Amino acid sequence: MYIKSVHAAALAANFVAPKDMDINDPTSIRSVASTIAYGTMAYYSGNVTNTPETIAVFPEPHYWWQAGAAWGAMLDYSHYTGDSSYDEVITQALLSQVGPKFDLMVPLHYGSEGNDDQAFWSFSILDAAERNFPQPDDSIPPWLDIAVNIWNTMVPRWNESHCGGGLAWQIFDSNPNGMTYKNTVSNGGFFQLSARLARMTGNDTYLQWAEKIYDWTEKVHFIDAGYNVFDGGDSLVECRELNRSNVSYTYTQGIYMYGAAVLYNHTNGDEKWGNRTTGLLKAAHTTTQTYFSPYENATNIMFEHACEPYELCNIDQKSFKGYLARFMWATAKMMPSTLPDVQKLLNASAVAAAKACSGGENGTVCGQKWYVGGFDGNVGLGQQMSALEVVQGLLSQEATPPYKAGEVKHVKGSNKPPTIPT
16 A cells, blocks of 8 residues: 555654543544554455456455445544545546446346445445545446435335335345344344435435335344334245344444434434434443443453354445444534544544554454453454544534525535556
8 A cells, every 4th residue: 555645644754553542632533543544445456457347346355345435434534633535546446337327237247236235335335425435437427326326226126025114134035044033233234325315415206215224123123212223124924033143333323323313414303303313322322232341350341142242243244333433423513412422432432433543464454243351363454444434523513504595505526536456
């Protein structure tokens, strides 16, 4: 990887080892975020190989969806730190995956593209739109138009013939594993996409769909009365039997939380969405499904309760904490009354995550378990991304909030369009 900007060079000159991060010093936070971002991008070589098969994606065993999530983390890095070093690579990656109809339906990746995969890429497109991130290619629509196109592909997939509604996990019959499973991450992604489009456009159709999706999720008890978000249910039994064997994950809690917070903001403080947001936040750290404080000596430190204590997390699951961190920080921006609870939880988690980034030859590689007081030797892209999101989020409250209707612009930028392989 390389350092391109003056800002990045300044960060390198002020290097702070992650384990020594001072959460009260923005310069210290930016330095640590820069180091972790560099470690994240060390897994990527698509801008060097520059082929259709490698551009925008990370090497196996990482799936296409996680690449979309990684670019979202890097968009956050650029926005929160002000370091534009990676902006050109981010732009190239996002534009390379819009697909022939500019809707993130990418034939090359149909084999692994489900509704949840498309949703995670959509989050990155939404981030770009809400921040007026430059889109210099005249042959491709603006970010907001791409987000609308994505939404338009999801609406026809809403299937009321089983479970009274919902999206299936998968899109294509050629991916039979998941065609009868209705999972919360797919429906939560559709919900958040609808909520953010409602705020960005002012179009009530998106608001109505967001309400419809959330209400359905509650009706089938994927979100219970205590605001715990479960993984999903099988349409073969009309979603009556939920996948409840301790199967709930950080990322789904975060996806619904942020969608609710966006609607709280969009509706000028509607009590319903305020209650849902605070309920989802409270459930994340106070119920039996808590994602924080795994042990008495690890108060307010995030963990993936379904798999992390048992050494069972797969490649995907090792990145999930990052999305809860991302969406909790973003929730505080949309609903400032949540900030004290968010900071209580994520400040402690950020300190612990930074201490976990003390491995490797340089003492900066990130491990998985934040609650062990240091580096646990379990490394990977997901571990880097998760640490990056919780650490850089410390700067989020000083960043420009997401633009809304009337503020979103198509910014072309001054750079020439990045080369996209065909």
